[in-house]
Amino acid sequence: MAAVAVARPSEHGFSQPTSSAGLLAMLDEDESVLQVYALKQLNRIVDEFWAEISAEISKLEALYEDEGFEERELAALLASKVFYHLGELDESLTYALGAGPLFDVSEESEYVQTLVAKCIDQYVELSVKANESKEKQPPLDTRLVAIVERMLNKCITDGQYQQAVGIALECRRLDKLEEAITKSDDVPALLAYTLRVSQTLVNRREFRHEVLRTLVKLYTHSGSPDYINICQCLMFLDDPAGVAAILDKLVKGDSDDALLAYQVAFDLFENEFQQFLLNVRDRLPDPRGHAEAGHPPAEGAESTPPAEGATAAADATASASAALAAEAKDEASAMEEDTGAAESHAPAIEGLGDLPIATYAERMTRLKGVLSGETPINLALQFLYSRNRADLLVLKNIKGAVDVRNSVCHGAIIYANGLMHAGTTVDTFLRENLEWLSRSTNWAKFSATAGLGVIHRGHLQQGRALMAPYLPQNGVSGSPYSEGGALYALGLIHANHGESIKTFLLESLRNTTNEIIQHGACLGLGLAALGTANEEIFEDLKSVLFTDSANAGEAAGIGMGLLMVGSASEKAGEMLAYAHETQHEKIIRGLALGIALVVYGREEEADTLIEQMTRDQDPILRYGGMYALAMAYRATANNSAIRRLLHFAVSDVSDDVRRTAVMALGFVLCSEPEQCPRIVALLAESYNPHVRYGAAMAVGIACAGTGLTAALDLLEPLQKDPTDFVRQGALIATAMVLIQETEARQPRVAAFRKHLDKVIGDKHEETMGKMGAILAAGILDAGGRNVTIALRSRSEHDRVTAVVGMAVFTQWWYWYPLAYFLSLTFAPTALIGLNGALQMPRLEVTSAARPSLFAYPAPLSDKKEEEVKKVPTAQLSTTARAKTKAKKDAAEKAEKGKEAIEKVGAKGGKKEEEKEGGDAMEVEKEPEAKKVKKEKEPESEVLSNPARVIPAQEKYVRFPEGSRYAPLKKVAAGWVLLKDLKPGEPEELVSQHAPAEQGAAAAPAAAPAAAGGAAAAADEDEPPPPEPFEFVPQ
Amino acid sequence: MAREVEMADAEKDAAPSATAPATAATVQPEDPEKAALADLTGAVSLIERSVEQKEPRFVTRALRQTAAAKKKITPKVLRNFAHTFPKQLEVGSVLTQALQSEPSSTQADGVPSTKDSVLPEVEIYGYLVGLVFFIDQKKIDVAKTVANLAIKRIQTYNRRTLDSIAARVYFYFSLAYERSNELNTIRATLLGLHRTATLRHDEIGQETLLNLLLRNYLHYNLYEQAEKLRAKTQRPETSSNQQLSRYLYYQGRIQAIQLEYTDAKECLLQALRKAPQSAKGFRIACTKWATIVRLLLGEIPERTTFIQPGLREALKPYFELTNAVRIGNLELFHDAAEKYGAVFQTDKTSNLIVRLRHNVIRTGLRRINLSYSRISLKDVGLKLGLEGTVEDIESIVTKAIRDGGIDATVDHAKGFVQSKETGDIYSTVEPQSAFHSRISFCLNTHNEAVKAMRYPPGSHKGDLETEEKRRERQQQEQDLAKQLAEDDEDEF
The missing domain is CATH 1.10.10.10 (Winged helix-like DNA-binding domain superfamily/Winged helix DNA-binding domain)
Incomplete structure (x- = not known):
């Protein structure tokens, strides 16, 4: 523009005017000719003399208002320009619109650009207002609309489709959005872009749904529909019928389509939206071969094991501690049943040879298996079990360092063990320390029993059998604490997939009046029936609530919330009413959390309820209001929610409310972890320890599993806070942030582990801090070092179970057993490749990064412990990497040695194992691959199916060229269906070691973790007479 | 740096002998040349760091360094510096071509740059160095072409990190045209740039350009236009001290012409206070105007005003004038006005001095009134x-x-x-109001000083107490509490 201005002085007739006063005076003339002339001249020089003209702006306005004046539009244009120079853009826009055609949108000047931008802003504001308010808005200025549309069309014709999509979304113009997408040259890419943008940037739920509906429409009309994305959209829209129709269509297609159907199902499963998945499943047609082609194992588990479990338990001794040992036996018998199930589909695959020529029914059964969670959970379980790398020595050291009489720390170790082995089915630590374990009494016993549920999480078939010893047998019940714990454990095992266990839990709840058992059953039911909104269960929970007993009522409140997650039903009103009635704080707190869960993900819809709760006189209900905000706006980074939370964080009179408000920020911001440390940075320096604690947890929640340096910077000073519980929170949060981080990527891991050891061993440290450190150690190595904390799935959608789990976990502040809810947030970091029969074929993928970047932490060695007593669990230091490598090698050798011993032992083992073993022998070549890795540090490594691929590693993982299998989706993580490119050849399958064989599971799993001596010592400690081994050849 | 040039500028008006900046630098041994190049490249790396860390402080430092190094710049240094820019950028070739006219055997001995691209900030900095050099060398025409090219480049960017460098370029752009007495031709450009800066919230650019525009108008005695522009534009809240003192100076001048002497005096004195000590030329110009305005208000400036070191010579005409007014002697006044007429003409103060006559009479009257x-x-x-x-x-x-x-x-x-x-x-109530104005002035100064302080982020985090210290402290607190409790018991 300036360049234009430079040229101007020579343009007009009189050279270098120094004032526009003459022209301005001409505006007062009566002759309109003169006025028009003055206007024209002024319009030319306005950029230079606007300051002078602005004094006479009223004259211009008057000319524009004058209906009789023929050049009104010119006056408007001039007025607009003057206002523009004065910085009054609103006025300027009004007059520019008044200038009609004289305001040339295509002009390249700064004036026009600024005003067009302003125009779009105003249009966006008006149309958003029109969309959001219920009452009728006055129609938009047509001139405004015309300009915006002109800009949109210009974007489209210029090929700037992404911009067009962006503006269309901002303006809420679905018609333009559609036009932009259909006219673009790369429709699929733009659709994907729109999907991503709509998920992240459209912050109003209703409109987002409209966009999604449009997208589905566009997707289906496009030439080659992207079913994966369509189904994602449909899931967001909660349209099970649509998904079912698509899946059915795909299953009826050729084998590739069937693969795609499975992939869609797996992807849907990843979002863990139980109710939706079940709805889809129920809408799929009943395959004719349902009965013969391998009944769904879930039903099998329901029908058979109770009897078996009961008998096995009857054989076992009655005492609680002995029962743990008896479990092995129990499972041995349960295993038979499992082998039977395996046999039922094994012949089908073997008979088919290389290519699964699946019938419709077969495919449908498989699909339903996936949708019900059966197959994926099973696969994940196998992965976690076979790759378990939890280091028992860590626990042993903690156990040694902590005072035995300190019951809180004692309990914390049990929790840590549970988390560390979550989903791995390895309970060796408990077995080895039965006497120590028996110190848990009362509620500690409850937690100890419930811990088994975490360890066996996802062990759907065996869940009942595993817990049988603690449940009433033949009508005789043992301790109510262990019984309640067992019910809670069953809930944890079946969390979010509890169809098979629901009835049992419900019966247990009905058959008891003991509040401890009720407590366990309520939690268990809530977990198992998560989000199903089952009326019957709700009524039962309500009747427990109305008994007005504190413990049972609290659990009932939480259970109701879990049951109704995201339903936003009017039941919340009932709950709120009762919360006002009751005198028990525990019940109010349970209900408050429950109500918060009910409005999960409802965003603006929940505002009325949130308002009601946050204005309540009772601080506990306000506290629930904070949770409601967190749940309703989870992972949205919604500005209004953040503003409200920050307001409460600094202004509420109750510490609890303030703490929760800050913590809730973590939930809201978990979609943008980078933002969170910045937003809570000031709060982390608050004088109020509760606020500091909240800040630590917020960062832990939002940045979980990211290893963000900013987050660690914030947490580090908090770990040394003067207040004990702040230290506790900071330690736990740091562990959450650092989960699965390796030293190669984040050097602070080593320092943190060292710090944990120091805190645990420090006799001056308060119990609270110690407890935090113990839990942190558990979280750091969670799930056998094979899981991460993921509140969002790979499709960037929130995982309901995980977010809910995290929310309830934060309640452990009041009630320790709730700490187990953290296990719901764990997501196995696995790449599981599957063929058409949903089996894992032999497959190798390459990870184009140094192996040490993503390796497991090195196991601790016993020797080192003897040398340096003070810091027994000291990890490798970054400086002495060579030493570490040597140590690793040593450990590796020890491991191999151990395995050799096992092999020998296995020969003497049970003969019935052998037929499974034959299968296993084929492919367990993993140690060899590892050995290659350790000899030199190559730039890449080869991973075999199922592979541990941690989130940061995903981008390095490639399917090798020329491989037999081609993946159906690009992301190399999670469950990936593989297209067989050479269907004729025989397939090599990865052995499926089912973790059912408990005795066997314990020993080999312990072996890689505890090196040589320790494992041997463990063996001596406890020689269970008929120890079944799994045959694990080299 | 901007201040210094203006200083040199004003100094030349007042005492032509005081100028001789860069001419001597051409005949220097080789070492200073290398040092100068090192200074320039150092400034470039500072700028890069500043952009990278989004920390504007470093750019300011780089510009200060350049100001210090500019006297050492020779054609050779500049040529070498031009070679550090990648070939596809115009800046290198522009500078080299501009140097063609240099009658020197200075061939670039530096290795041409192999870099593919540099930051826009660095590119504009290259122009800036060239511009400063040519202005110092009195090659105004060359400077003007370089300036025009630089402005054209700046207009293609929209980066806030560029703002302070761009502001310097604007300043020298205007200076070059002022030297060739063509200020009126660039007024439209400046207005355009000012608009752009306002729209982009480029605060330093906004301030600089507004001052340049005011200077531009005042150069042609367009006081009315200047006042209209000044009144209609909003100044950004946070302003640099230097730009603010200039602004106040211009505002004071406008107000003095428009008979608003009280406001004018306030502005001019404020400008004087804000001006750095080193900006002698600016202070001289400011003092001249302030003196006249104070005389017009019937005040007599203290004698110390005129005998400040370095300013004495330049302020002599005004001193004599003041003396005449103080005594109230018309004859003396006419003599002084006549004697220094030319000086007052160049200072553009002569029309105010005409107005002074009236004051002289009045002062005389007051003296008579007091005596008789x-x-x-x-x-x-x-x-x-x-x-x-x-x-x-x-x-x-x-x-x-x-x-x-x-x-x-x-x-x-x-x-x-x-x-x-x-x-x-x-x-x-006169004494009270006098006290009040002094107190409010002190408070304002204090508040501004507090505002100007910089608190480095995170500096308070360093002194976190360690666990041991904490335990020690807690122990001490407990002991103290126990002791107090015991004391309490003892008393009963």
């Missing part, structure tokens, strides 16, 4: 050196009385002036 309780009008005329009839003198005196200049009555019949008794000033 009664004096005849004729004597008044004689004492003031006024020519004219008694009627004329009477009208002058009555006007002075009506304006509140003197407190007296005129006896028309007898033809004399009768002074009134002066009251006790300490019985009025």
Whole structure:
């Protein structure tokens, strides 16, 4: 523009005017000719003399208002320009619109650009207002609309489709959005872009749904529909019928389509939206071969094991501690049943040879298996079990360092063990320390029993059998604490997939009046029936609530919330009413959390309820209001929610409310972890320890599993806070942030582990801090070092179970057993490749990064412990990497040695194992691959199916060229269906070691973790007479 | 740096002998040349760091360094510097071409850059260095072409990190045109740039350009235009001290012309206070205007104003003028005005000095009024050196009385002036208001000083107490509490 201005002085007739006063005076003339002339001249020089003209702006306005004046539009244009120079853009826009055609949108000047931008802003504001308010808005200025549309069309014709999509979304113009997408040259890419943008940037739920509906429409009309994305959209829209129709269509297609159907199902499963998945499943047609082609194992588990479990338990001794040992036996018998199930589909695959020529029914059964969670959970379980790398020595050291009489720390170790082995089915630590374990009494016993549920999480078939010893047998019940714990454990095992266990839990709840058992059953039911909104269960929970007993009522409140997650039903009103009635704080707190869960993900819809709760006189209900905000706006980074939370964080009179408000920020911001440390940075320096604690947890929640340096910077000073519980929170949060981080990527891991050891061993440290450190150690190595904390799935959608789990976990502040809810947030970091029969074929993928970047932490060695007593669990230091490598090698050798011993032992083992073993022998070549890795540090490594691929590693993982299998989706993580490119050849399958064989599971799993001596010592400690081994050849 | 050039500029007006900056630098041994190049490249890396860390402080430092190094820049240094830019960028070739006219054997000995691209900030910095060099070398035409190219490049970018460098370029752009007396041709460009800067919230650019525009208008005595522009533009809140003092200076000048002497005085004095000590030229110009405005207000500046080291020579005409006003001697005043007429003409203060005559008379009257309780009008005329009839003198005196200049009555019949008794000033609120204005000035200064302080982020985190110290402290607190409790018990 300036360049234009430079040229101007020579343009007009009189050279270098120094004032526009003459022209301005001409505006007062009566002759309109003169006025028009003055206007024209002024319009030319306005950029230079606007300051002078602005004094006479009223004259211009008057000319524009004058209906009789023929050049009104010119006056408007001039007025607009003057206002523009004065910085009054609103006025300027009004007059520019008044200038009609004289305001040339295509002009390249700064004036026009600024005003067009302003125009779009105003249009966006008006149309958003029109969309959001219920009452009728006055129609938009047509001139405004015309300009915006002109800009949109210009974007489209210029090929700037992404911009067009962006503006269309901002303006809420679905018609333009559609036009932009259909006219673009790369429709699929733009659709994907729109999907991503709509998920992240459209912050109003209703409109987002409209966009999604449009997208589905566009997707289906496009030439080659992207079913994966369509189904994602449909899931967001909660349209099970649509998904079912698509899946059915795909299953009826050729084998590739069937693969795609499975992939869609797996992807849907990843979002863990139980109710939706079940709805889809129920809408799929009943395959004719349902009965013969391998009944769904879930039903099998329901029908058979109770009897078996009961008998096995009857054989076992009655005492609680002995029962743990008896479990092995129990499972041995349960295993038979499992082998039977395996046999039922094994012949089908073997008979088919290389290519699964699946019938419709077969495919449908498989699909339903996936949708019900059966197959994926099973696969994940196998992965976690076979790759378990939890280091028992860590626990042993903690156990040694902590005072035995300190019951809180004692309990914390049990929790840590549970988390560390979550989903791995390895309970060796408990077995080895039965006497120590028996110190848990009362509620500690409850937690100890419930811990088994975490360890066996996802062990759907065996869940009942595993817990049988603690449940009433033949009508005789043992301790109510262990019984309640067992019910809670069953809930944890079946969390979010509890169809098979629901009835049992419900019966247990009905058959008891003991509040401890009720407590366990309520939690268990809530977990198992998560989000199903089952009326019957709700009524039962309500009747427990109305008994007005504190413990049972609290659990009932939480259970109701879990049951109704995201339903936003009017039941919340009932709950709120009762919360006002009751005198028990525990019940109010349970209900408050429950109500918060009910409005999960409802965003603006929940505002009325949130308002009601946050204005309540009772601080506990306000506290629930904070949770409601967190749940309703989870992972949205919604500005209004953040503003409200920050307001409460600094202004509420109750510490609890303030703490929760800050913590809730973590939930809201978990979609943008980078933002969170910045937003809570000031709060982390608050004088109020509760606020500091909240800040630590917020960062832990939002940045979980990211290893963000900013987050660690914030947490580090908090770990040394003067207040004990702040230290506790900071330690736990740091562990959450650092989960699965390796030293190669984040050097602070080593320092943190060292710090944990120091805190645990420090006799001056308060119990609270110690407890935090113990839990942190558990979280750091969670799930056998094979899981991460993921509140969002790979499709960037929130995982309901995980977010809910995290929310309830934060309640452990009041009630320790709730700490187990953290296990719901764990997501196995696995790449599981599957063929058409949903089996894992032999497959190798390459990870184009140094192996040490993503390796497991090195196991601790016993020797080192003897040398340096003070810091027994000291990890490798970054400086002495060579030493570490040597140590690793040593450990590796020890491991191999151990395995050799096992092999020998296995020969003497049970003969019935052998037929499974034959299968296993084929492919367990993993140690060899590892050995290659350790000899030199190559730039890449080869991973075999199922592979541990941690989130940061995903981008390095490639399917090798020329491989037999081609993946159906690009992301190399999670469950990936593989297209067989050479269907004729025989397939090599990865052995499926089912973790059912408990005795066997314990020993080999312990072996890689505890090196040589320790494992041997463990063996001596406890020689269970008929120890079944799994045959694990080299 | 900007200040220094203006200083040099103003100094040249006042005392032409004081200028001789860069000319001597051409005949220097090789070492300083290398040092100069090192300074320039150092500044470049500072700029890069600043952009990377989004920390504007480093750019400021880089510009300061350049100001220090500019006297050492020779054609050779510049040529070498130009070679550090990648080939596809215009800046390198522009500078080299501009140097073609240099009668020197200076071939670039540096290795041409292999870099593919540099930051836009660095590119513009390259232009800036060239621009400064050519202005210092009095190669105004070359400077103008470089400046135009630089401005064109700046307009293609929209980066906030570029702002402070761009502001410097604007300044030298304007300076180059001022030197060639073509300021009016760039007014439209400056207005355009100012608009752009305002829209982009480029605050430093906005301030600089507004000042340049005011300077531009005032150069042509377009006071009205300048005032209109000044009144209609919003100044950004956070402003650099230097730009603010210039702005105040221009504002003071405009107000002085528009008869708003009180405001003008405030502005000019504020500008003087804000101006850095090293900016001698600016301070001289400012003091001149402030002196005139104060005289017009009937105040007499202290003698110390005129005998400040370095300013004495330049302020001599004004000193004599002040003296004349102080005494109230018209004759002396006319002499001074005549003697230094040319100086006042270049200072653009002569039209104000014409207005002063009236003040001289009034000051004289006041002196008479204080000395005599009664004096005849004729004597008044004689004492003031006024020519004219008694009627004329009477009208002058009555006007002075009506304006509140003197407190007296005129006896028309007898033809004399009768002074009134002066009251006790300490019985009025006058001292209080004087105190008030001083106190508020001190408070303002204090507040501004506090605002100007910089708190480095995170500096308070360093002194976290360690666990051991904490335990120690807690132990001590407990002991103290116990002791207090025991003391309490003892008392009962």
